[in-house]
Amino acid sequence: MTFNTWFLPIRPVSFEENVIKIQLPTQFFWEWIDEHYNHILNKAIQSVLGPQGKLTYIIADEKETESDLKISVAKSNDDIKAQTPSVKPSNGNTTFNSNLNPRYRFDNFIKGEGNQLARATAGAISDNPGETSFNPFFVYGGVGLGKTHLIQAIGNRIIEKFPEKKVIYLSTDSFTVEFVEAIQSNRVNEFQNFYRNIDVLIIDDIQFLTGKEKTQDLFFHIFNTLHQARKQIILSSDRPPKELKGMDERLISRFKWGLAADIQPPEYEMRIAILKNKAEEFGMTISNDIVEYIASNITSNIRELEGCLIKMLATASLNSKDISLDLARKIVREIASDRKVNLSIDDITKIVCEYLNVPENKVRDKTRKKEIVLARQLSMYFAKEYTKSSLKTIGLHFGGRDHSTVIHACNSIEVEMKDDLHLAELVGKLRSKIELHTS
Structure with a gap:
């Protein structure tokens, strides 16, 4: 299955001057193969073609030039340096890399009520x-909601429509590091002049500027210069300007000059659309019930939706298994942090005890009756899985037992399920009932 998933879709393009050129269906294939099979491919290329042999990848569904999308398996130090984004000025030249990810485009940004504005x-x-009057444009919202995608999509669209404009995207941390390096090398004026000549400045996670007084002061002057010259400034943050504690009031005031727009967690229909869009992008075929299950259980983070699909694809591929609803349940339990907030230990205990027809108060007693012990262990097992409570806290809910008792209970359930089909079936039924309460 590994070969069929990752290598069968590859198409040869050309072989010239010891360079093999192949075509991959998506950017995701490129990243996965580079991360997991780069060493093997490099060894094979070197063995057949010698030290000068190289392999370049071209992404089938991208319109950018080959030089933007290829990577070399036989990387030299110069290759690695060339791939490292840099926006530092050099001898007054304005040649630079915009640092924009070509994958972030408007046509693959799913629209919904939460991001409409x-x-x-x-x-x-x-x-x-x-x-426009939207300068600066300040986008804010929680982690994994698409802020980075949206602000980079703006940059990519501007470059397409106005190729003469200088567009720069970078994180606040990168900006700060470059400023520190400029101080150390006595190039602060050169650094400032470089950014003052940018047409579109896009900075991600501006909240990390809080507490950095010198960097804030420098950014304040760059901001003023760009704004007065009618250059576009685009910023993202995890919170609105008024909540940026530790930020210079002059900057906060300027962040409010344009438009601050928030991005809300995606609604159910949007989560379905995102999953289907990403599945198609990754070359995955998954049923509607799997899509609906994931969308129902991962509710506040687009990045987790994508991560769930990637992990499902990787797990199925590496273990030669099909993508099934059971696999989806397993992956969701592992990565979906937002679904561990709807149930308390008492809620889970009530569900388990009602199903087993055992009085709730009995699981807190010291009795060793078989049916009580089973209900207690199952309650501990699911409490550990579905809540954020510590083992110590879980133990206290069951008659003041310590964390080692909880560990023993969870291990016992895991071990016994392997040999006891009845218990495995019981755990499955209880899990289904519990998950009805987490949606």
């Missing part, structure tokens, strides 16, 4: 950067 504003800015 931000998406519409982003489109308007892309058509007329620096000339």
